[in-house]
Amino acid sequence: MSRFLNFRILLLLSIALAAGIWSGMAHATGKISAPLFWVICALVFAGALALALFCPASRKWGVGLCLCAAFAGIGFGLFGPALSREEAGRLTEGEYLLTGRVSDRQEGSLILDGAAADGLPIGRVQLFTEETAEIGTEVEAEVSLSPVPLMEDGGVNTYSVRTGVDYFAASDAVVKTGQSGDLLTSARAAIMRVFEENMHEDIWPLADALVLGNKTYVEEARMDNYRAAGIVHIFAISGLHVGFLTAAVFWVFDRLKLPYVVRLPVTALLLLGYAALCNFSPSVIRASLMACLLLLSKCLFQKYDLLNSLSTAWLLILLFQPLFLFDAGFLMSFSTILGIGLLSGGLQRALRFLPGFLRSGVAVSVSAQIGITPVMLIYFRSLPLWSVFANLLAIPLVTVCYLTLMIALLLTLILPWLGFLLAAPQVLFEVIDFVAMLFASLPGWGILLLPMGAGALIYYAAAVSASDKLFLRRSARALLCGFLCFAFAGCYLFAYTPAQVGQDLYLLAADSPLFVAESEGKRVLIDLSTGENDYEDLDFLLRKFRIARLDGVVAPREGNSFLMLARALDGLAPERFFLAPSMAEENTAQRDFLRAQGAEVVELEGDRLELFGLRMTFYGEDRSVLRLESADLTAFLECGGEEEAKREVTAQVQPPADLLFSEDERLREGLAPAVWIKTEGKERGEGQIYSLSYLGSLIFRAGYVIIS
Numbered sequence: 001m002s003r004f005l006n007f008r009i010l011l012l013l014s015i016a017l018a019a020g021i022w023s024g025m026a027h028a029t030g031k032i033s034a035p036l037f038w039v040i041c042a043l044v045f046a047g048a049l050a051l052a053l054f055c056p057a058s059r060k061w062g063v064g065l066c067l068c069a070a071f072a073g074i075g076f077g078l079f080g081p082a083l084s085r086e087e088a089g090r091l092t093e094g095e096y097l098l099t100g101r102v103s104d105r106q107e108g109s110l111i112l113d114g115a116a117a118d119g120l121p122i123g124r125v126q127l128f129t130e131e132t133a134e135i136g137t138e139v140e141a142e143v144s145l146s147p148v149p150l151m152e153d154g155g156v157n158t159y160s161v162r163t164g165v166d167y168f169a170a171s172d173a174v175v176k177t178g179q180s181g182d183l184l185t186s187a188r189a190a191i192m193r194v195f196e197e198n199m200h201e202d203i204w205p206l207a208d209a210l211v212l213g214n215k216t217y218v219e220e221a222r223m224d225n226y227r228a229a230g231i232v233h234i235f236a237i238s239g240l241h242v243g244f245l246t247a248a249v250f251w252v253f254d255r256l257k258l259p260y261v262v263r264l265p266v267t268a269l270l271l272l273g274y275a276a277l278c279n280f281s282p283s284v285i286r287a288s289l290m291a292c293l294l295l296l297s298k299c300l301f302q303k304y305d306l307l308n309s310l311s312t313a314w315l316l317i318l319l320f321q322p323l324f325l326f327d328a329g330f331l332m333s334f335s336t337i338l339g340i341g342l343l344s345g346g347l348q349r350a351l352r353f354l355p356g357f358l359r360s361g362v363a364v365s366v367s368a369q370i371g372i373t374p375v376m377l378i379y380f381r382s383l384p385l386w387s388v389f390a391n392l393l394a395i396p397l398v399t400v401c402y403l404t405l406m407i408a409l410l411l412t413l414i415l416p417w418l419g420f421l422l423a424a425p426q427v428l429f430e431v432i433d434f435v436a437m438l439f440a441s442l443p444g445w446g447i448l449l450l451p452m453g454a455g456a457l458i459y460y461a462a463a464v465s466a467s468d469k470l471f472l473r474r475s476a477r478a479l480l481c482g483f484l485c486f487a488f489a490g491c492y493l494f495a496y497t498p499a500q501v502g503q504d505l506y507l508l509a510a511d512s513p514l515f516v517a518e519s520e521g522k523r524v525l526i527d528l529s530t531g532e533n534d535y536e537d538l539d540f541l542l543r544k545f546r547i548a549r550l551d552g553v554v555a556p557r558e559g560n561s562f563l564m565l566a567r568a569l570d571g572l573a574p575e576r577f578f579l580a581p582s583m584a585e586e587n588t589a590q591r592d593f594l595r596a597q598g599a600e601v602v603e604l605e606g607d608r609l610e611l612f613g614l615r616m617t618f619y620g621e622d623r624s625v626l627r628l629e630s631a632d633l634t635a636f637l638e639c640g641g642e643e644e645a646k647r648e649v650t651a652q653v654q655p656p657a658d659l660l661f662s663e664d665e666r667l668r669e670g671l672a673p674a675v676w677i678k679t680e681g682k683e684r685g686e687g688q689i690y691s692l693s694y695l696g697s698l699i700f701r702a703g704y705v706i707i708s
Helices: 002-028 034-054 056-087 159-163 183-198 204-212 220-229 239-256 260-277 282-299 306-320 322-326 328-350 356-379 387-414 416-440 453-466 474-496 538-544 562-568 585-596 643-652 665-671 695-700
Strands: 094-106 109-117 120-128 137-147 165-170 175-179 505-509 514-519 522-527 552-555 576-579 600-603 608-611 614-619 625-629 634-638 659-661 675-677
Touching (some): 002 306, 002 322, 056 306, 056 322, 094 183, 109 165, 159 165, 204 387, 220 416, 239 260, 239 282, 306 322, 322 328, 328 356, 356 453, 453 474, 505 538, 514 538, 538 562, 552 608, 576 608, 634 643, 659 665
Parallel strands (some): 120 165, 522 552, 634 659
Antiparallel strands (some): 505 514
């Protein structure tokens, strides 16, 4: 009983801390007001305190909710200092004399530890250069140096936090000044050298990735195979790796008959060293903490609970490094174990008709896939459909491969002539590689799916209700789980089915920028970008906003690749293209191709266009500012516009305007818009601007909706 209660309280505290950290990020990007957040926390705390004081039967829940409000406040308060700590003392962008020691190599770049710019220590630097150098080499170069941005595109860029890289640098020439190295660098270099010298050139990068989590030497095409098969997680240093190390240490301790009180600090130190070798990736930190909690429970003669341990590790990591909350590896590591902890036991009981070894493998693979699905959709927008079957084959092979690889590695490091032992894990790697290619070649793995947004909370609530972690009868849990699953499926489908056409304006992408305007039952895509865009996210963005058809495309500026745009719109088949005047043979050829496909291509003439009740007025010779008028909306759209176009707007237009999309403060003052969306800075937004029509949209587009 108590451990389930502990899990519930720890789960609530984990959610509250994460909500507070996310709110801190939202406050930093201008999405949430700090006073509003503190008022909400104070109201929840006061209500929970009253519940604890005046309702003895609900005292535990009252105390728990008080703690939740406190942890949300802690998370909110931690975000700002964590961001400031990462940014503290960073140099400005400029030219510097850079020195440092090569601690890692990547394709086209070197990772430098102990770097200094003009003699001032600056930490870790990623140096982009065509030069190569061995690990441990001291280098010197004249570089262009720039700090790694921690806030980017309205969110947190965790690259610096995850890798420790504080600066990017670029140089054509690098001078090698000597050779040195600390213990960690020397250990990494020795491990890599053993693999390079004793394994095939196509296989040793996989071995390095499996042991140290370093995937930089693995070919991108090969990594794509592992992602498509759903087994790329084998290269994330986690439970398999830490479990082997802990088991090996315990085997030695059992022979020495040492008590658990001695085993805990020694094992913790060894795990700390291994985590340092793996650059303290979030997954290895999580696995090491959970291993230490397992040892601690044995020291205290308490029953170990996986979900309690997982929640405790979540809280400890985020309290010390809140920015990990926005890292894909961190979320994938925890969500996988959460799915296993919640559902694997019930699935094993449901699959009792299968043989024991197969029942366990299927239950773990399916529950892990259920747990990781929301995170996969956020970061990869697709699910590997065959991952359960691929994991059933790959996980036993990887386990045996890792055990033999570590034994052979340790023996070869001691006695180099034993390098022939690495032939056994090399064969296993070839089999694993074949499994990855086999499942990656099967159809259907790349089906595009859309993120769940805030609906992920409903998804995980359904997973919790399906487990045995609630104090409810089985029939009540089944009813609750069914209701949550129905609500989730309904909201998900409702949010992403084609919407009725109204009087709406959608901002699809702030960088390009791309808009969709709706009027008179028609939809028009307006592309104000210039230059050759790849439009790789256009299909995803259109589906996210439930846009299943387009009736016209307007691209008023020169330099667009109309053919690439048309290919990105394949399936929507817009009938009419209104394009800027053709100024080159390439553009003429693109127009001819569109006409050959049956599309009507119209060359824009003059500065005005009326289409489906939408009146568009272009300003400036480059048409970089657009006034869009419909029956219900007057919007001004500008991104990187010329000064001439902006002067025309302020001279010809009288305020007020309904909407301004621009970074220019002068336009805001001149037009006095009811809604202003900056293209730079903390107010930068992306989402449906006007008319929020569906409950599903509210749930699944949380964080992307801007309404006046």
